[in-house]
Each structure stands twice: as structure tokens, then as C-alpha cells.
Amino acid sequence: MQKSTTVLLLILAVIGFTTLTATAQDQDEASSRISISASAQVVESIEMITVRDMDFSPVQPSQQLISIDPLSDANTGKMIALGNADSQIRVSFVRERTLRHASGSNTLTFTYEIAGNDEDDQSSAEILQTDNRDLTLNGNGEYYFWIGGQINVENAKPGNYNGNFTIEVEYI
């Protein structure tokens, strides 16, 4: 009888040990943990500052073509883009714009030419195409634009002509 009890206790002990081992294994394998990250690159909004507007001197009747060279003419418009230092930007604009006579339906077409530079130096600026993706703000977060272009006034009626120029600058 004593022998049977001993054997039974041993069996129970073995079962208990095996069960405990299985439970521990179950807990180890029954959960899993993993981590991912979230991120965002905050940039400050780009501001455009107009330093000066284009200056057309009074046009004489004998003139046929008015031209403002963006690389050399002192009458160019000048603008500065301000944003995050060393950030890449995309610049786009519409090359041709219509100017309307202030008191009539007559129009003129202005063809823009723009030069850009990350230094405040007009003479070393580069002529920009209508969509530029490889421009970079300088270490102070600045990029300079000089706006010029051409307009044919050969058949224009006298009077004032007004129009807008839009340049779009955004971070890449």
C-alpha cells in the first residue's frame, strides 16, 4: 500500500511538473511585442517679400519692344523667398500674362523672364524655367528673384495697362 502511494505521488509530481512547464512555455510564446515609429518633418511656411515692383519708364510712341533683362536691368522687380535654411524648393510661374487697358478691352501680352539666386547678386543669377525643382534656400533661408521680361507695344493704344504676376514657391 505504501509502495502504491509512493508511485502515485511520483506520477502526480511528474504530471504537475510537466503541466507547469507547459504553462510557462505557453505564456512565453503566446504574446509578442513590436514597435514602429512615427515621424514628421516640420518646416516653416515660405514667405515671399516684394522688395520692389518692375519699373517701366514712360513708354514712347516710337518704341516697339520693351525689354527688361532680369540679369542686368535695374528696373527689374525683386522678390525674396524666406523659409527654412538649406531647404529645397520648387518654383513655378506662368511665362505669359495678359495686361489689360485700364479703360478698354485692349490687351498686351507680357512675356516674363525670371532670374534666381541664393545670393543677393543679380549678375550671377540663373535664368529660371517655368518649373524649377533643384533650387535651395541659402543658409539664412533666403532665395532671391529678379523679374523682367518683354512686351511688344507696337500697336498698343495709349493709356495704362495693368496685370498681375504670380510665382509659386513650395518646399519639395
Next chain:
Amino acid sequence: MKKIFTFITLLFLPVTMVYGQTFALNIEAPPELTVTVLTDGNLDYGTVLQDQQYTINLMDSRTEVISIKGNKDRDIYVSITSQNLILDASNIIPYTLKASYANEGEEDKTQAQDNSITNGSASFPIYDDRGGGPPPWAGGGNNGGGQPTAKAYLYIYGDIEVGNNRAGTYTGTININVEYD
């Protein structure tokens, strides 16, 4: 002599029983839960501007996708904790976690219900045979001759609200814990 025989019997009998009982119990642990990030592991909002709110929704290609492989007949409990995106102690972007799961056996966002993991946790079966078709078992149909496995999928996305934060790269951590329910 009788005492010696009894002693020898007691000495060897438990050893025999240990082996016998170990095999006879046939206790089978559930298949290990395997959690795998299928995407790049970074919920990337990219370049953001100040004072704007940005959303990555369920169907967005930037949503993070995670697979969970386990016993196809078991429920699992998923808990997700997240931090805000931080540049430094005074520059924090609040992040609102959103998450969904798909448990019809395929990595398919259209099978996930938007925001089905509410408040960062949910319990659901690894495999829900709503389609009624043959189950697409993961790992070749079984677990080495043991219990069949299946895969469920998690989708992690959400919103951030950028205030007048200083420019820079903000990061946070999202922890995902999965266990059998």
C-alpha cells in the same frame, strides 16, 4: 533480499514513469504568435507646415501594415500605445492613433473596418471565416503537423496636429502588443 528488491524497484520505477507520462500527456503549446511589420516601420507624415492638421487614413499608401500569425482558431488581444511626436521638451506634435484589423486571411484594407481598434485595444479571432470559402492557411496549412495557423493584419495610421512648432524632425514610438485572448 526482499528489502533490496523493493529499494531497486522504487529507485527505477519513477524513472520509467517519467518517460511514460511525458509522452502520454501530449501537451501541445499553441503556435507561437509571430508579429511582423510588412511596411517600412515608420508612419511618415513627410514634410508638414506649421498650424496645419495632417491625416494618414486607412487607405493611404503610407499606412503601416503588420501581420500576426498564430493559431487560426484562437482569439487575440491587441493593445497599441503611442507617443506624441517630439522634437524636444517644448516642441511636441499631438498624435492621434487610429488602427484597424483585417482577419479574413488576406492583407486587404478593404476587409478592414475603419477605426475597428478603438482606444488602442481590441480582441478578435485571428481568422474569421466571413467569406465562407476555404481558409487561406498561413505557412502551408499547418504548424508542422500541429495546429493550423492563419494571419491577421493590423493597419496603423492617424492624425497629427502641427501648431507653431519649431522646424525639425519630430519622432514618436508606437508599441504593439499581441497575445492570445
